[in-house]
Amino acid sequence: MSPLFAHLMETGFGGFYDGIAHLLITPADLLLVLGLSLLSGQQGQAGGRMLLLVLPLSWWLGGCLGQVLALGDSLETISILWFTAIGCLVALQWRMQPRWLAVLSALSGLLFGLGNGSTMALEGPLSLDLLGVVSALSVLAALVSAQTSVSHREWVRISLRVVGSWIAAAGLLTLGLQFRG
Amino acid sequence: MTRRMALLLGLMITLAPAARAHLESGGAGSLLSGLLHPVTGLDHVVAMVAVGLWGAVLAAPAIWLLPVAFPMVMALGGLIGLLGLPLPGVEVGIAISGMVLGLLVALERRVPLGVALALVGVFALFHGYAHGRELPDGANALLFSLAFVAATGLLHLVGILLGELRRWPVGRRLVQLIGAAITISGVWFLLQI
Numbered sequence: 001m002s003p004l005f006a007h008l009m010e011t012g013f014g015g016f017y018d019g020i021a022h023l024l025i026t027p028a029d030l031l032l033v034l035g036l037s038l039l040s041g042q043q044g045q046a047g048g049r050m051l052l053l054v055l056p057l058s059w060w061l062g063g064c065l066g067q068v069l070a071l072g073d074s075l076e077t078i079s080i081l082w083f084t085a086i087g088c089l090v091a092l093q094w095r096m097q098p099r100w101l102a103v104l105s106a107l108s109g110l111l112f113g114l115g116n117g118s119t120m121a122l123e124g125p126l127s128l129d130l131l132g133v134v135s136a137l138s139v140l141a142a143l144v145s146a147q148t149s150v151s152h153r154e155w156v157r158i159s160l161r162v163v164g165s166w167i168a169a170a171g172l173l174t175l176g177l178q179f180r181g
Numbered sequence: 182m183t184r185r186m187a188l189l190l191g192l193m194i195t196l197a198p199a200a201r202a203h204l205e206s207g208g209a210g211s212l213l214s215g216l217l218h219p220v221t222g223l224d225h226v227v228a229m230v231a232v233g234l235w236g237a238v239l240a241a242p243a244i245w246l247l248p249v250a251f252p253m254v255m256a257l258g259g260l261i262g263l264l265g266l267p268l269p270g271v272e273v274g275i276a277i278s279g280m281v282l283g284l285l286v287a288l289e290r291r292v293p294l295g296v297a298l299a300l301v302g303v304f305a306l307f308h309g310y311a312h313g314r315e316l317p318d319g320a321n322a323l324l325f326s327l328a329f330v331a332a333t334g335l336l337h338l339v340g341i342l343l344g345e346l347r348r349w350p351v352g353r354r355l356v357q358l359i360g361a362a363i364t365i366s367g368v369w370f371l372l373q374i
Contacts, residue, residue, distance in 0.1 A: 027323045080323070091249055158245035165249045166330045169256035173326035176263030176313060 015123075019132020022120065028079050029137075032112055035086035035167045036105060037141045038160050041148020042093055043101055048145035050098060051105050056138045058109025059116070063130045066117015075115045077178065082111055084171025090164025093157070211321040215328025218312070219336060224275050224370045225308055227363045229333055231282035232301055233340020234356060234363075237347060238289050239297055244344070246294065247301050248337040252330050254302045255309035262313020271314075272374050274307035279367030286360025 011017045023029050033055075040051035086108070089096075096104075116133055123129075148160060220226055232251055236244040261268060282304070284290075292300075312329070343359065346352030 027321075027327060031323075031327075088253070091253060154241070155245070158242075158249070161249050162245070162252075162334065165252045166327070166334060169252035169330040170323065170327040172253075172256035173259045173263070173313075173316070173329065174323045176260040177316060177322035177326065180263045180265075 015128030016132040016135075019127075019129040019134075020136040021132075022116075022129070023133050023136040023140075028076075028083060029112055029116070029133075030140075031167050031170070032079070032083040032086060032108060033137045033140050034144060035083055035090055035164060036108055037144035038090045038148050038164060039086060039094070040101060040105070040141075041145040041151075042090065042157075042160070043096065043098070043149075045146075045149045046098060047101055048142075048149045050102055051145055052138065052142055054102050054105040055109045055141055056134045058106040059113040059137060060109075060130060060134050062110040062113020062115075063117040063120075063127075063133070064113075065110070066114040066119075067124070069114065069118065071114060071118040073119060075111065075118065077175070079112060079115055080171050080174050080178070082108065084168050084175070087164045087167030087169075087171055091161050091168055092164075093161055211325040212328045214317065215325040216332045218316070218325075218329050219332045223366070224279060225312075226336060227366050228275065228278045228282060228304065228308060229336035230340040230343070231279060231286060231360070231363045232304075233337040233342075234286045234344045234360060235282055235297070235301075235340075236337070237341055237344020237356070238286055239291055239294075243294055243297050244341060246298065248334060248341070250298050251301055251305045251337065252334060254305035255312070255333065256326075256330065258306040258309025258311075259313035259316070260309075261306075262310040263316065268306070268310045271307050271310050273371065274304065275311060276367050276371035276374060278304035278307060279370060280364050281367070283360045283363030283365075283367055287357050287364060288360075289357065 011021045023033070036051060036055065037048075040047035086104075116130070120129060120133075151157060151160070219229065232247055236247040239247075258268070281300070285292075316325075316329075344356060347356050
């Protein structure tokens with residue numbers, strides 16, 4: 001999550017598309033959404049539906065807060081730790097109660113939204129850029145969690161756990177590279 | 182015309198290294214470096230393939246659980262290495278990992294899942310630590326790490342796919358031969374230390 005990826009991408013098509021592109025080229029955000037979607041899908045269809053409601057709203061709220069608080073890049077380490085933990089949960093195929101999944105999704109959205117709001121040059125709560133980010137993550141979360149929740153073949157479920165372990169492993173190595181300086 | 186062509190060719194040859202250097206510094210360079218890093222050391226490559234092969238010998242659920250566990254423990258080893266914490270006998274551990282995993286494949290030895298996970302986990306720690314000590318300062322740590330882990334996982338997949346040859350009698354012997362070759366390479370790596 002270098003500064004290059006933390007700031008807003010300019011596609012030339014306007015704010016909404018800049019927001020979509022921002023999510024797609026920000027590996028940390030992308031891994032969080034992917035991991036959380038897989039985890040929700042592993043909990044069944046109810047988990048996926050809940051994620052679709054909670055994550056975009058909390059992300060948008062976090063984005064609005066981030067514009068006010070302007071925390072800069074200070075959330076970088078905790079963000080890496082966060083998606084690493086999510087990756088571990090996916091790898092372990094952790095079963096969790098819907099309310100805990102809701103809390104986890106809300107906190108994830110708030111944290112990463114705060115990061116976006118603090119580092120992207122947004123223009124208020126109705127910023128098209130933020131709307132683009134939230135829309136893109138909603139579509140991604142819907143597709144991945146829906147596909148995960150209906151996949152019952154053993155090899156697919158294990159493959160999803162492998163993806164979770166890759167997310168966690170990449171997060172751990174990134175932390176190490178960051179602490180090494 | 183020939184002189185112009187020669188001049189153009191000369192320019193292209195001269196400028197090529199600069200272009201390659203630029204590739205190494207950005208996000209794409211980090212991704213490429215991460216993908217290539219695990220395949221640049223033969224000792225690592227044979228051990229990663231052996232993990233997949235042994236998983237195939239052990240069959241389900243080990244065939245899938247070993248590749249889930251390995252990257253996480255390897256990354257933990259990488260983290261320890263990156264933080265500069267000591268871990269004795271890393272090179273010996275890596276050489277032994279090739280020897281032991283190759284031998285287990287060659288002998289088609291099956292062990293309880295917990296033992297298999299523990300054994301592969303210990304080896305993963307050594308491999309991860311060695312990688313952690315060698316990791317370059319990439320332009321984008323996350324892209325590099327992601328590509329690195331994916332490349333390792335794909336090496337496991339190569340082992341698993343090779344292990345599918347066991348469906349046929351000739352393929353089964355071939356897999357045992359590959360296991361024996363990995364064991365020999367492990368002995369060779371040990372003698373090099």
